[in-house]
Amino acid sequence: MDFGHGGKDAGYSNSTVKEKEINFAVGMQLASLLKEKGHEVCLIRDKDEYIALDQRSQRALACGPADALISLHANSAGSEKVHGIETFCHRAHLFESHLNHGSFHTMSASEKHNEILYQKSNVLAKSVHEKVLTFARVQKKDLVDRKIQHKVSQVLLGADMPSILIELGFLTNNKEGQMLKSSSYQKTLANGIVNGLDDYFKLM
Ligand SMILES: [Zn+2]
Numbered sequence: 001m002d003f004g005h006g007g008k009d010a011g012y013s014n015s016t017v018k019e020k021e022i023n024f025a026v027g028m029q030l031a032s033l034l035k036e037k038g039h040e041v042c043l044i045r046d047k048d049e050y051i052a053l054d055q056r057s058q059r060a061l062a063c064g065p066a067d068a069l070i071s072l073h074a075n076s077a078g079s080e081k082v083h084g085i086e087t088f089c090h091r092a093h094l095f096e097s098h099l100n101h102g103s104f105h106t107m108s109a110s111e112k113h114n115e116i117l118y119q120k121s122n123v124l125a126k127s128v129h130e131k132v133l134t135f136a137r138v139q140k141k142d143l144v145d146r147k148i149q150h151k152v153s154q155v156l157l158g159a160d161m162p163s164i165l166i167e168l169g170f171l172t173n174n175k176e177g178q179m180l181k182s183s184s185y186q187k188t189l190a191n192g193i194v195n196g197l198d199d200y201f202k203l204m
Helices: 020-034 053-062 109-141 154-160 174-180 183-203
Strands: 070-077 087-090 145-149 163-170
Touching: 020 070, 020 163, 020 183, 053 154, 070 087, 070 154, 109 145, 109 163, 109 183, 154 174, 154 183, 163 174
Parallel strands: 070 163, 087 145
Antiparallel strands: 087 163
16 A cells, blocks of 8 residues: 655645645555455555655565555645546556557567556456545535546556555645545545455455
């Protein structure tokens, strides 16, 4: 599990909040919920520590073969009006209607390996994204679904396992920012992720 930012890298910050602290708080709640359910959890950072992006991937790989990598972030925007939750993962080429990238049969072994990984990441993203929205909407009725985006950070690029990055909400939006600071909403988000992971493991 990857809690975005840390140490000298606060992520988004203003006078009342630092993104690294929100990511960490939700992540620690998520880790304890997963452990309660008997899952093994490996943390890329377990304190307020700066870790360069390429080192995050290495730490993820050092965890050994894992079922999934979840990277947690909180968002920011230039406008206060923007809010909502979005989830990032690789694009699985064969999911696209136009098969410009060739069929599975003509792919090299490493391309096939990645394609399977990316398809699993898509299933993981869908399962987790849906459940996070469902859970969060119990507390925040006007929650915006910013959908699954196919854009990946360096952490996801370097991880050789199904991996997603969740932007849990906008710290620059007054209401969402306030909620992200509350431990009850943090727990709700963590619960949503756990339930989404359960769905994913059932499908795999
Ligand atoms: Zn971030």
